[in-house]
Amino acid sequence: MKTTSPRAVAPSRTAPPRHFLDLAEIDAGTLRRMINLAAHYREGAAPEALRHPLAGRTLAMIFEKPSTRTRVSFQVGMQQLGGEVVVLSHQDTQLGRGETIADAARVLSRYVDILMIRTFDPATLHELADHASVPVINGLTDETHPCQVMADIATFEQHLGPIEGKVVTWTGDGNNVAQSWIEAAPKFGFEMRLACPEGLEPNAEIVAAARKAGGSIVLGSDPEALVDGADCVVTDTWLSMHDTDTDRSNLLMPYQVNRRLMSRAKPTALFMHCLPAHRNEEVTDEVMDGPQSVVWDEAENRLHAQKAIMVWCMGKIS
Ligand code: CP
Numbered sequence: 220m221k222t223t224s225p226r227a228v229a230p231s232r233t234a235p236p237r238h239f240l241d242l243a244e245i246d247a248g249t250l251r252r253m254i255n256l257a258a259h260y261r262e263g264a265a266p267e268a269l270r271h272p273l274a275g276r277t278l279a280m281i282f283e284k285p286s287t288r289t290r291v292s293f294q295v296g297m298q299q300l301g302g303e304v305v306v307l308s309h310q311d312t313q314l315g316r317g318e319t320i321a322d323a324a325r326v327l328s329r330y331v332d333i334l335m336i337r338t339f340d341p342a343t344l345h346e347l348a349d350h351a352s353v354p355v356i357n358g359l360t361d362e363t364h365p366c367q368v369m370a371d372i373a374t375f376e377q378h379l380g381p382i383e384g385k386v387v388t389w390t391g392d393g394n395n396v397a398q399s400w401i402e403a404a405p406k407f408g409f410e411m412r413l414a415c416p417e418g419l420e421p422n423a424e425i426v427a428a429a430r431k432a433g434g435s436i437v438l439g440s441d442p443e444a445l446v447d448g449a450d451c452v453v454t455d456t457w458l459s460m461h462d463t464d465t466d467r468s469n470l471l472m473p474y475q476v477n478r479r480l481m482s483r484a485k486p487t488a489l490f491m492h493c494l495p496a497h498r499n500e501e502v503t504d505e506v507m508d509g510p511q512s513v514v515w516d517e518a519e520n521r522l523h524a525q526k527a528i529m530v531w532c533m534g535k536i537s
């Protein structure tokens with residue numbers, strides 16, 4: 220793992236806003252610097268100039284879906300960086316009565332310095348970014364969850380060192396979190412394997428783009444074969460917040476992470492889950508509470524990773 224100390228840089232006054240929308244759009248060196256800074260925040264080792272660099276700045280968060288971790292970790296992270304936070308829920312604002320996201324972007328940009336949105340359609344995120352004059356951060360869409368995967372990579376490296384050349388296996392629904400993992404693979408140089416049932420495979424365009432960018436993406440439907448020798452096993456809920464099906468248990472039970480499946484991975488392998496977990500559905504209590512599980516570190520690393528993301532968005536690191 221590169222441990223060079225992050226350096227504060229003077230922000231440009233004329234550059235377009237630095238949005239954090241998807242991992243595929245951000246160059247590998249920038250993502251690496253954010254992960255390194257996240258580790259410095261976790262270890263209390265950030266340089267003085269990057270401890271409270273957002274004093275006097277305000278983050279507004281728009282939530283169209285529920286959240287515990289994203290809401291609290293962004294709020295606490297911004298406060299630790301010296302800034303303030305405004306939380307907006309869709310139904311309590313004029314967005315809920317039909318004000319366009321473009322107009323809201325223009326107005327909110329006059330009040331605050333960063334916008335974070337958790338929404339359904341990725342088009343809403345992009346419309347916000349297109350019309351905002353301040354940085355926009357993706358706090359989850361139906362398609363991706365990049366802040367989560369930045370925290371996950373920080374967690375992997377906290378426990379096992381550099382992720383480059385390692386093997387991560389996703390088992391279950393090829394959902395938004397899985398798709399950000401796929402986008403991360405070419406950026407950080409690890410092999411990404413996904414075991415998903417028919418009909419719940421990740422988006423083919425995201426897979427093709429990651430492969431085109433040099434990512435090693437292995438797709439299949441046999442969790443045992445794909446977990447074999449993995450350094451990290453990851454899963455998520457059977458039903459995401461945007462899903463309209465009511466029951467996928469028959470389809471997804473064979474993809475459950477249990478002791479038998481974990482035993483196929485390396486003995487040193489980690490278990491990760493973005494949370495919230497549905498215990499004894501996608502993961503057994505035994506694995507979730509077992510020695511290979513790093514889910515609480517993963518939740519903590521949301522805080523450190525998002526601090527680094529906000530500091531980058533505000534031009535305080537290159
Ligand atoms: N993992 C995650 O994004 O959690 P929340 O839905 O609680 O924000």
Ligand code: NVA
Nearest residue numbers: 394455459460493494
């Ligand atoms: N895939 C889940 C992630 C929750 C953080 C969802 O979208 O509901």
